[in-house]
Amino acid sequence: xxxxxxxxxxxxxxxxxxxxxxxxxxxxxxxxxxxxxxxxxxxxxxxxxxxxxxxxxxxxxxxxxxxxxxxxxxxxxxxxxxxxxxxxxxxxxxxxxxxxxxxxxxxxxxxxxxxxxxxxxxxxxxxxxxxxxxxxxxxxxxxxxxxxxxxxxxxxxxxxxxxxxxxxxxxxxxxxxxxxxxxxxxxxxxxxxxxxxxxxxxxxxxxxxxxxxxxxxxxxx
Numbered sequence: 001x002x003x004x005x006x007x008x009x010x011x012x013x014x015x016x017x018x019x020x021x022x023x024x025x026x027x028x029x030x031x032x033x034x035x036x037x038x039x040x041x042x043x044x045x046x047x048x049x050x051x052x053x054x055x056x057x058x059x060x061x062x063x064x065x066x067x068x069x070x071x072x073x074x075x076x077x078x079x080x081x082x083x084x085x086x087x088x089x090x091x092x093x094x095x096x097x098x099x100x101x102x103x104x105x106x107x108x109x110x111x112x113x114x115x116x117x118x119x120x121x122x123x124x125x126x127x128x129x130x131x132x133x134x135x136x137x138x139x140x141x142x143x144x145x146x147x148x149x150x151x152x153x154x155x156x157x158x159x160x161x162x163x164x165x166x167x168x169x170x171x172x173x174x175x176x177x178x179x180x181x182x183x184x185x186x187x188x189x190x191x192x193x194x195x196x197x198x199x200x201x202x203x204x205x206x207x208x209x210x211x212x213x214x215x216x217x218x219x220x221x
Contacts, residue, residue, distance in 0.1 A: 010039040011050050018055040026073060028058050029131035033114070049107040053140045073124065081128040088118060089132040097138055106141050149202050159203045166192050167207045174211055 017031045036047045073081065096109045114129040133139070151159070160167070169192055179185045193204050 010035055010043060010047050014047060014051055015054065018051065018058060025058060025135060026078075026127070026131055028055075029134055030127045032134070033127055033130050036111075045104070045107040045111045048111050049103070052107075052134065056140055073128070077124070078128075081124065085119070085125065085128055086132055089113060089129050090136075092116070093133060093136060093138070097141075100143055102143050103141060106143070110141075149198070151199060151202060155199075156203055156206075159200055163196065163200050163204055163207075166196075166204060170204065170208055171211060174208075174215070 014032065014035045017035060018028055032051045036044050036051070039047055092113045093110070096106060096113075101109065110133060113133060114126045116129070119125040119129045170189060173185060173188050173192070176185070189208065193201050193208075196204060
């Protein structure tokens with residue numbers, strides 16, 4: 001019988017597989033599952049994390065409107081599996097995300113999803129489950145600690161008075177269309193914010209976030 005691939009070699013194999021030019025996402029998910037399954041059990045969540053973090057450009061930078069891939073799924077089969085499994089995978093993923101676990105625990109639990117008995121019907125079901133996970137825009141995953149600076153409303157009002165002119169300047173920079181590149185815009189925003197002390201910076205960033213969320217420039221998913 002074939003010896004299992006050791007973890008470092010598995011990462012190298014994964015990198016080689018996913019570095020193939022013009023690899024399609026369903027094929028990439030299928031090959032990724034093969035590499036992970038060949039690794040020792042204790043290494044598999046780490047390999048899943050590596051596939052997400054090192055190769056997110058393949059999976060995550062496109063929308064979750066996936067195209068079929070005849071090498072893995074003919075179109076009719078893809079539509080069948082999408083209808084049958086996509087919402088199930090989304091629900092399982094959301095259950096893990098809502099707990100906001102540490103990163104290593106997250107990927108251990110994430111690896112359990114394609115190994116759920118619901119997807120044990122055939123190999124394609126497991127491939128689809130992994131694929132649907134890998135293209136989710138919640139990945140790569142980061143545990144968010146709720147330990148940011150909390151400023152009371154009355155203090156925010158006080159700071160707002162100090163930075164009101166710079167809030168107006170930030171708004172103007174966001175609306176300006178004369179930049180040659182977005183880095184010029186980013187640099188000007190950074191200059192406005194960095195000249196202030198910590199509390200003022202936080203309040204200015206809060207205004208920036210609010211302005212972006214209210215504009216067509218940015219949408220929270």
